[in-house]
Amino acid sequence: MTSAQSAPGTLRPGGRTARTRAAVRDAVLTGLGEHGYPGLTVEYVAEHSGVHKTTLYRRWGGIEGLVADALELAGEDDWSPPDTGSLQGDLRALAREAADSFTDPVQAAAPTAIIAAAFQSDRAADALHAFYAERFSRCETIVRRAVERGEAPPGTDAGAVVRAVSAPLYFRLFITREPIGHALADQAAATVVAGVRAGVFTAAADS
Amino acid sequence: MTSAQSAPGTLRPGGRTARTRAAVRDAVLTGLGEHGYPGLTVEYVAEHSGVHKTTLYRRWGGIEGLVADALELAGEDDWSPPDTGSLQGDLRALAREAADSFTDPVQAAAPTAIIAAAFQSDRAADALHAFYAERFSRCETIVRRAVERGEAPPGTDAGAVVRAVSAPLYFRLFITREPIGHALADQAAATVVAGVRAGVFTAAADS
Numbered sequence: 001m002t003s004a005q006s007a008p009g010t011l012r013p014g015g016r017t018a019r020t021r022a023a024v025r026d027a028v029l030t031g032l033g034e035h036g037y038p039g040l041t042v043e044y045v046a047e048h049s050g051v052h053k054t055t056l057y058r059r060w061g062g063i064e065g066l067v068a069d070a071l072e073l074a075g076e077d078d079w080s081p082p083d084t085g086s087l088q089g090d091l092r093a094l095a096r097e098a099a100d101s102f103t104d105p106v107q108a109a110a111p112t113a114i115i116a117a118a119f120q121s122d123r124a125a126d127a128l129h130a131f132y133a134e135r136f137s138r139c140e141t142i143v144r145r146a147v148e149r150g151e152a153p154p155g156t157d158a159g160a161v162v163r164a165v166s167a168p169l170y171f172r173l174f175i176t177r178e179p180i181g182h183a184l185a186d187q188a189a190a191t192v193v194a195g196v197r198a199g200v201f202t203a204a205a206d207s
Numbered sequence: 208m209t210s211a212q213s214a215p216g217t218l219r220p221g222g223r224t225a226r227t228r229a230a231v232r233d234a235v236l237t238g239l240g241e242h243g244y245p246g247l248t249v250e251y252v253a254e255h256s257g258v259h260k261t262t263l264y265r266r267w268g269g270i271e272g273l274v275a276d277a278l279e280l281a282g283e284d285d286w287s288p289p290d291t292g293s294l295q296g297d298l299r300a301l302a303r304e305a306a307d308s309f310t311d312p313v314q315a316a317a318p319t320a321i322i323a324a325a326f327q328s329d330r331a332a333d334a335l336h337a338f339y340a341e342r343f344s345r346c347e348t349i350v351r352r353a354v355e356r357g358e359a360p361p362g363t364d365a366g367a368v369v370r371a372v373s374a375p376l377y378f379r380l381f382i383t384r385e386p387i388g389h390a391l392a393d394q395a396a397a398t399v400v401a402g403v404r405a406g407v408f409t410a411a412a413d414s
Contacts, residue, residue: 038245038327082371115382119319120245136383146403160391164398167378168371175322175377176343176370177336184367191371191402198401200394 021073023049024056028070033109037067037117037124066129068116075131081139087146088193091165094139095185098169103180115174136162146196155202164192164201176193228280230256231263235277240316244274244324274324275334282338288346288369294353295400298372301346302392305376310387322381324372343369353403362409371399371408 039062046053046172060066082093102108117124133144136159143158152161168188172178195201234255240249253260261396267273288302309315322330343366349364353406359368379385402408 036327051253112326116323118381118384119326120243121324125384128382132383133385160394163378163383164375164395167374170378170382171370171374174325174381175335176339177325179330187367187402187407190405190407191398193407194401194407195394195398197405198397200397200401 003008020049021069024051024060024066024072025070028066029074029110032067032070032113032117033106035163036113037063037120040067040113042066043048062123064123067114067121068123070085070133071114071127075134079135079138081121081142083142083145086141087149087151087196088189090142090145091161091189091192094142094162095165095169096182098166099182099185102169102173112174123198143196152196153199153202156196157201161192161196164195165189225257227258228276230268231258231273232277232280233274236281236317239274239277239320239324240313243320244270244327247274247320249273256266271328271330274321274328275330278321278331278334278338282341286342286345288349290349290352294349294356294358294403295396297349297353298368298396298399299393301349301369302376302396303389305373306387306389306392309376309380319381350403359403360406360409363403364408368399368403368408371402374398 006091024045028040030048030153035044042053042056042063045051045066047058049056056066060069082090082097084090084093086123100107102111114124114128118128119125139162140158143152143156143161145154146152147154168184168191169180172180172184223239232254234252235247237255238251242251249260249263249270252258252273253263258262263273267276289297289304291297291300307314309318321331321335325335326332346369347365350359350363350368353359354361354363372395375398376387377390379387
């Protein structure tokens with residue numbers, strides 16, 4: 001192991017090193033993309049990660065634990081939300097990024113499989129919830145900057161704003177099963193900006 | 208058979224009468240609610256509909272065909288969108304209706320199972336697409352009335368408006384896995400009304 005791989009924080013309890021965990025995550029995400037959640041097996045993950053099946057069972061418990069941990073690790077990246085200088089520009093870039101990632105079949109495969117898995121596995125649902133909660137909390141800086149610039153009223157619910165921008169894209173992808181693209185992304189961003197300006201997001205919502 | 212049951216349009220090709228079809232639909236929806244799509248079997252549908260297994264296979268082909276037809280028949284109801292006298296009132300009522308139906312576990316079970324099934328079955332995905340296309344086309348009257356009342360600019364994309372209102376609810380239910388309620392429904396409606404007033408929905412989008 002290199003010193004980077006054994007640095008504090010990358011060595012997990014139970015001796016699960018960062019390298020092993022990353023190899024397992026890659027195998028899980030590849031397998032989800034290829035076979036979907038119902039078709040993913042511990043055997044597949046063992047074969048594609050080089051980690052023995054008994055080790056996978058011991059450390060992750062099985063497929064549910066493997067999927068949850070892969071998603072947790074996937075969330076530990078250095079992604080940061082767009083910073084274009086305006087609320088509309090930032091929200092549009094955010095929505096376009098989501099549209100682009102889900103219209104690329106290679107990029108879309110694993111996330112789609114995890115969204116599907118959440119219908120069958122409570123652990124996958126919890127992991128998905130945690131992934132998006134963390135992801136959207138990073139996005140809230142978009143709204144904070146907009147408030148500072150005077151583009152959004154103080155007290156605007158940043159979490160609700162960034163979720164509202166993504167919602168129409170996911171809704172058409174996974175519920176109504178309709179095509180999406182940049183025009184829909186731009187429309188979603190413009191709608192939410194209009195809502196922000198009208199003060200809709202300063203009122204209390206459920207979340 | 209009564210004359211109503213054998214009226215033109217209710218007798219399906221292949222002798223699939225309205226009564227048989229409704230019994231099968233009820234069994235499919237109940238089974239989806241109880242066991243989800245992965246757990247639904249032709250045996251279950253036979254037992255709960257009183258229709259013989261071989262008949263189910265011959266007429267519907269199997270589980271995929273049964274689910275698709277159940278959804279098609281579920282869409283043939285007399286539901287009509289709310290008519291409160293204002294765009295905001297109509298969109299709010301529409302969003303609250305969706306929120307209510309998905310926060311009631313009994314009502315939510317079958318639709319949730321069909322949304323899940325669409326990840327595993329192209330036929331279920333096509334049926335879901337057709338169901339929502341028809342459902343949202345009924346909702347477009349809300350926007351037409353708003354244009355007539357001067358609440359929405361002429362040329363407003365009615366389909367995009369009614370989808371945008373529902374999107375945040377479904378997004379939190381099935382993607383971010385967060386709670387929903389009337390406050391979120393009202394926020395979604397108010398956001399879209401602000402977008403409509405700002406002319407966001409008169410520009411061309413993807414759909």
